[in-house]
Amino acid sequence: MSGGLRSQLVPFARRPIASLGLVVLVCIVAAAVLAPLIAPYDPSRIEPIARLQPPNAAHWFGTDQFGRDIFSRVVYGSRLALLIGVGVVSFALITGVPAGVLSALFPRFGRVMMRVIDVLMAFPALLLALSLIVILGRGVSNAILAIGVVYLTTTSRITYGLALRLRTETYVEAANSMGAGAVWTIRKHILPNLISPLLVQASFVFAFAQLSAASLDFLGLGAPPEIPSWGNMLAEGRIFITRAPWLLFFPGLSIAITAFSLNLVGDALRDRVDPRFREMLSGNRR
Amino acid sequence: MGSYALHRTASAVATLAAASVVIFFFMHLVPGDPLYVLLGDTATPDQVDALRAKFGLDQPIVVQYFRWLANVARGDFGTSIFFQAPVARVIRDGAETSILLASITMIWITLIGVPVGVIAAMRHGSWLDQSLSGVAMLLASIPTFWVGLYLILVFAAWLGWLPSSGYPSIFEQGGLANLHYLLLPSLTLAAPNAALILRLTRASMLDVAREDYVRTARAKGIRPMRVIFRHILRNALLAVVSAFGFTFAALISEAVVTETVFALPGIGQLVVQSILRRDYPVIQGIILVTVVLYLVVNLLVDLSYRFLDPRVELQ
Numbered sequence: 001m002s003g004g005l006r007s008q009l010v011p012f013a014r015r016p017i018a019s020l021g022l023v024v025l026v027c028i029v030a031a032a033v034l035a036p037l038i039a040p041y042d043p044s045r046i047e048p049i050a051r052l053q054p055p056n057a058a059h060w061f062g063t064d065q066f067g068r069d070i071f072s073r074v075v076y077g078s079r080l081a082l083l084i085g086v087g088v089v090s091f092a093l094i095t096g097v098p099a100g101v102l103s104a105l106f107p108r109f110g111r112v113m114m115r116v117i118d119v120l121m122a123f124p125a126l127l128l129a130l131s132l133i134v135i136l137g138r139g140v141s142n143a144i145l146a147i148g149v150v151y152l153t154t155t156s157r158i159t160y161g162l163a164l165r166l167r168t169e170t171y172v173e174a175a176n177s178m179g180a181g182a183v184w185t186i187r188k189h190i191l192p193n194l195i196s197p198l199l200v201q202a203s204f205v206f207a208f209a210q211l212s213a214a215s216l217d218f219l220g221l222g223a224p225p226e227i228p229s230w231g232n233m234l235a236e237g238r239i240f241i242t243r244a245p246w247l248l249f250f251p252g253l254s255i256a257i258t259a260f261s262l263n264l265v266g267d268a269l270r271d272r273v274d275p276r277f278r279e280m281l282s283g284n285r286r
Numbered sequence: 287m288g289s290y291a292l293h294r295t296a297s298a299v300a301t302l303a304a305a306s307v308v309i310f311f312f313m314h315l316v317p318g319d320p321l322y323v324l325l326g327d328t329a330t331p332d333q334v335d336a337l338r339a340k341f342g343l344d345q346p347i348v349v350q351y352f353r354w355l356a357n358v359a360r361g362d363f364g365t366s367i368f369f370q371a372p373v374a375r376v377i378r379d380g381a382e383t384s385i386l387l388a389s390i391t392m393i394w395i396t397l398i399g400v401p402v403g404v405i406a407a408m409r410h411g412s413w414l415d416q417s418l419s420g421v422a423m424l425l426a427s428i429p430t431f432w433v434g435l436y437l438i439l440v441f442a443a444w445l446g447w448l449p450s451s452g453y454p455s456i457f458e459q460g461g462l463a464n465l466h467y468l469l470l471p472s473l474t475l476a477a478p479n480a481a482l483i484l485r486l487t488r489a490s491m492l493d494v495a496r497e498d499y500v501r502t503a504r505a506k507g508i509r510p511m512r513v514i515f516r517h518i519l520r521n522a523l524l525a526v527v528s529a530f531g532f533t534f535a536a537l538i539s540e541a542v543v544t545e546t547v548f549a550l551p552g553i554g555q556l557v558v559q560s561i562l563r564r565d566y567p568v569i570q571g572i573i574l575v576t577v578v579l580y581l582v583v584n585l586l587v588d589l590s591y592r593f594l595d596p597r598v599e600l601q
Binding site: 017118123124125126127137231241242248252260262 | 535546562
């Protein structure tokens with residue numbers, strides 16, 4: 001596995017900016033895990049005397065309209081950002097990969113399944129997520145589910161395309177002609193070859209999940225207001241922007257840096273993917 | 287070409303039919319009885335039953351679906367609970383702003399994305415190319431509304447050059463003088479999408495540059511600029527045309543947030559307000575309209591793509 005890991009890291013050695021992206025991601029994970037140690041204040045502690053302070057020695061990123069420390073809230077916000085990212089990526093992979101692989105191997109199932117995906121893809125991404133929120137209600141797990149459904153479509157499409165090509169590879173046909181069953185083909189030939197393209201897809205989905213979640217939070221339809229998410233901070237601070245421009249700066253920057261780093265990493269990993277599969281992994285926002 | 291167009295249109299209609307079922311059932315999946323939303327919490331069961339019969343909601347679900355479909359086909363999307371007005375009219379009122387916003391944004395995307403992409407491709411590998419590509423990726427990673435809020439701060443609040451929000455209708459206020467209300471929103475909306483078109487133009491130019499006919503053109507001694515514009519760009523733009531389909535979908539999604547930031551009276555803001563007001567018929571109507579629009583745009587993109595590049599049919 002260490003050989004595998006090392007080969008995954010090769011593209012980063014050649015691209016200093018991409019490795020910067022990787023470093024930033026490690027920092028975000030560290031911030032999320034060590035939040036209570038890093039944050040100087042309780043992120044929800046209200047201190048009316050210290051309202052709307054600009055960045056200073058006591059409050060590095062300033063304070064918000066309730067006198068809460070923005071730096072501490074940004075640090076704690078990384079937790080929700082990771083939770084949303086991991087949740088959406090897991091959902092998209094757990095549902096999208098089986099749907100795509102089975103569709104490629106069983107054409108009759110595939111015709112129906114891909115039609116369903118077509119229908120889901122006819123809904124613009126945010127509208128699809130918003131409609132699901134209307135039905136499910138607001139909340140963190142519902143936001144993950146709603147955004148997850150959006151990216152389940154692209155993930156299953158990509159998996160389908162990849163699996164369809166893999167199925168016609170000579171060695172897979174050879175295995176099949178020697179009597180290999182579907183389970184063997186999936187385990188030995190399809191899944192191992194899907195790992196690196198799907199890793200790329202996962203980093204793009206992780207990035208766009210950040211932006212979608214921020215949009216939902218901003219519209220007041222994402223995480224509940226008591227949770228210090230970066231999107232909620234933007235939504236709440238919005239009306240104070242002329243009085244306290246720094247209020248929105250750091251949460252927005254955190255979202256941008258996270259998404260940017262993930263896109264950089266995805267882009268670097270893409271260069272390692274088999275060139276025949278590369279064009280399917282466009283990394284386009286949906 | 288003819289059979290392809292027919293096949294592609296049939297497939298779009300089939301997708302629309304399936305989507306219409308999903309959109310219809312959306313109304314039945316929302317929590318709570320819409321009739322109580324309509325009548326208020328103080329309604330008596332008799333009143334609710336009367337209204338249910340009036341709307342035909344006591345009929346079997348399949349009958350309800352086809353009735354709804356027949357009404358929609360006639361342009362009757364139901365009645366808005368909040369406005370107490372036909373949904374079709376409520377949506378039409380928001381359409382002007384949204385269509386104008388989308389059109390201006392498309393102009394920005396094309397004017398910025400394509401030429402800058404060409405420049406990046408021409409200077410392939412240089413620091414200029416790398417920084418342009420880096421900026422493009424950064425723009426695609428920034429939350430649209432965050433950019434919008436800071437544009438409002440700088441250009442509206444600090445400099446006072448442009449209005450921060452709202453949009454007076456051309457038809458009511460007259461003339462195109464109000465278009466400057468859409469300058470900041472359209473730039474906000476254009477940023478991530480122009481970045482996408484930039485990356486796509488660049489990648490597609492580089493792909494085409496490797497084609498045999500480009501080498502032949504160069505070998506014949508055609509001037510480099512002419513090769514770039516006549517041979518490479520013209521073919522590279524095909525891929526860009528095909529990207530306008532999903533760019534349009536991205537625009538719809540991002541317009542929802544952008545219109546909210548700039549308080550524009552468009553369809554995007556309407557859908558958010560309707561969700562907060564639980565005005566389900568309006569939400570349903572907007573979703574249906576955007577899905578139809580999106581499918582039509584994609585159909586046109588696919589058909590024009592085949593028209594522009596006949597080779598595709600052979601594959």
